[in-house]
Amino acid sequence: MADQSTLQYTAEHEWVEVIGDVATVGITAYAADKLGDVVFVDLPAVGAAVASGSIVGEIESTKSVGELFAPLDGTVEEINDAVVDSPELVNSDPFGEGWLMKVRFGELPPLLSFEQYSELVAE
Amino acid sequence: MTEHTPAPDRFSPLHEVHVAAGASFTDFAGWQMPVRYSSDLAEHHAVRSGAALFDLSHMAEIIVAGPDAAAALDFALAGKISAIKIGQAKYSLLLSREGGIIDDVVVYRTHENRFGVVANAGNRFQAAGALAARASEFDATVVDESDQLALIAVQGPKALDVLLTVPELQLELPATELRYYWSTLGTYRGHEVMVGRTGYTGEDGFELYIANANAAQLWADLIAGGTEHGIVPAGLASRDTLRLEAGMPLYGHELGLETFPVQAGLGRVVNLTKEGDFVGRAAVEAGPVEGARVLVGLAAEGKRAGRADYAVVDADGAEVGIVTSGALSPTLGHPIAMAYVDPAVSEVGTPLFLDVRGTRVPASVIPLPFYKRETN
Numbered sequence: 168m169a170d171q172s173t174l175q176y177t178a179e180h181e182w183v184e185v186i187g188d189v190a191t192v193g194i195t196a197y198a199a200d201k202l203g204d205v206v207f208v209d210l211p212a213v214g215a216a217v218a219s220g221s222i223v224g225e226i227e228s229t230k231s232v233g234e235l236f237a238p239l240d241g242t243v244e245e246i247n248d249a250v251v252d253s254p255e256l257v258n259s260d261p262f263g264e265g266w267l268m269k270v271r272f273g274e275l276p277p278l279l280s281f282e283q284y285s286e287l288v289a290e
Numbered sequence: 291m292t293e294h295t296p297a298p299d300r301f302s303p304l305h306e307v308h309v310a311a312g313a314s315f316t317d318f319a320g321w322q323m324p325v326r327y328s329s330d331l332a333e334h335h336a337v338r339s340g341a342a343l344f345d346l347s348h349m350a351e352i353i354v355a356g357p358d359a360a361a362a363l364d365f366a367l368a369g370k371i372s373a374i375k376i377g378q379a380k381y382s383l384l385l386s387r388e389g390g391i392i393d394d395v396v397v398y399r400t401h402e403n404r405f406g407v408v409a410n411a412g413n414r415f416q417a418a419g420a421l422a423a424r425a426s427e428f429d430a431t432v433v434d435e436s437d438q439l440a441l442i443a444v445q446g447p448k449a450l451d452v453l454l455t456v457p458e459l460q461l462e463l464p465a466t467e468l469r470y471y472w473s474t475l476g477t478y479r480g481h482e483v484m485v486g487r488t489g490y491t492g493e494d495g496f497e498l499y500i501a502n503a504n505a506a507q508l509w510a511d512l513i514a515g516g517t518e519h520g521i522v523p524a525g526l527a528s529r530d531t532l533r534l535e536a537g538m539p540l541y542g543h544e545l546g547l548e549t550f551p552v553q554a555g556l557g558r559v560v561n562l563t564k565e566g567d568f569v570g571r572a573a574v575e576a577g578p579v580e581g582a583r584v585l586v587g588l589a590a591e592g593k594r595a596g597r598a599d600y601a602v603v604d605a606d607g608a609e610v611g612i613v614t615s616g617a618l619s620p621t622l623g624h625p626i627a628m629a630y631v632d633p634a635v636s637e638v639g640t641p642l643f644l645d646v647r648g649t650r651v652p653a654s655v656i657p658l659p660f661y662k663r664e665t666n
Contacts, residue, residue, distance in 0.1 A: 203329075203330045203527055204330045204332075225647075227594070229334075230617075258329070
């Protein structure tokens with residue numbers, strides 16, 4: 168599981184872990200908790216170009232549907248097939264095995280720090 | 291004109307218990323009620339395979355009493371309430387003069403001349419108001435006791451076992467002898483209680499009506515006693531998927547003022563052979579307009595559920611209906627939905643499509659309910 172304090176975040180309750188020019192993206196525990204039990208995950212195709220802020224997938228729970236936003240511009244490098252087969256990983260390990268996609272990017276946009284995100288969800 | 295200020299949130303008498311249990315809350319008709327404690331799915335499966343406890347204290351309890359109480363309810367509701375025996379419960383409908391549904395209710399006959407009408411939280415004032423108005427010509431009084439009463443439901447195949455772990459619950463008719471849709475009065479630690487073998491999950495179960503002040507102790511006793519039977523507290527999220535699997539309508543989704551009972555498959559709930567008039571009778575006899583949509587069950591493959599307000603389309607992409615409730619069924623493992631569709635496509639086996647946010651998901655009409663428990 169990634170150290171949450173070193174991750175970056177978005178206001179859409181996604182986390183981003185940057186290693187080199189590849190960003191691993193998932194949704195936060197807060198978002199997973201709000202959704203309830205995740206039963207279906209739809210992820211973009213590997214190789215797809217994604218634009219920051221655009222909807223690239225869906226995360227469905229028994230009760231509602233959450234949208235997956237691309238947190239940055241780039242190309243989908245890899246998706247988590249395990250989470251497609253076992254969507255409950257989003258609930259059980261949102262910052263680890265429940266990661267959703269890896270995006271190769273050119274430029275990193277401004278994201279929220281752990282402290283900023285913590286303040287956001289505390290409101 | 292009436293001025294509307296936002297009503298303050300209402301809290302169940304069990305609110306502190308839920309907070310301590312780690313519940314997440316949701317607004318339901320102005321009430322802050324538990325939506326889940328841990329996992330919707332775990333709570334759903336607990337009801338199907340073991341037992342779970344629900345707090346339904348937001349629901350409305352309206353007492354109709356007096357020498358003409360039965361006659362008043364025969365006039366006020368669509369069913370023949372005078373025909374039920376003391377202790378019996380009956381599902382019924384409160385119709386508008388135009389034949390629409392003001393609320394769906396369960397009526398308990400607790401005494402010869404005393405009935406408890408349980409209404410939906412969101413329809414409390416409409417239901418109490420309509421009952422009072424309709425009873426005004428009869429020798430009967432209508433008293434809304436919703437603010438005084440809590441409601442706890444024990445649901446699941448082990449519900450009876452759980453109830454029997456609480457010896458402080460002394461019932462006039464033992465729970466073991468209580469048949470489905472019957473009820474009994476009794477006491478719990480000396481306080482009045484009414485227990486019905488009823489529910490909204492498709493499983494066996496009991497609903498316990500008790501004064502607010504005694505609810506937390508009863509809840510704690512049921513949890514403590516039920517532990518050996520694997521009881522868990524369950525929230526409204528699982529209650530919704532449970533009732534959907536059981537094909538039970540939810541007011542505001544499958545039922546409303548614009549819905550005729552027959553459209554919702556509830557024609558049998560309206561007793562057109564009972565003597566005397568009842569509110570909505572003429573309109574129901576005339577029936578809805580030709581071609582009015584009817585409620586059906588839909589099953590789809592895959593994992594993507596059609597949800598409320600999604601369109602149902604035919605092979606040409608023409609809209610032929612609207613989903614009123616839908617979910618990936620936790621018990622069956624595939625998406626299910628209830629939808630109002632054109633009569634022409636309402637036959638069981640008709641292939642249709644759900645428009646799931648732009649993707650056409652194949653679905654077919656199947657009989658309701660989606661899930662039926664095995665009974666001996």
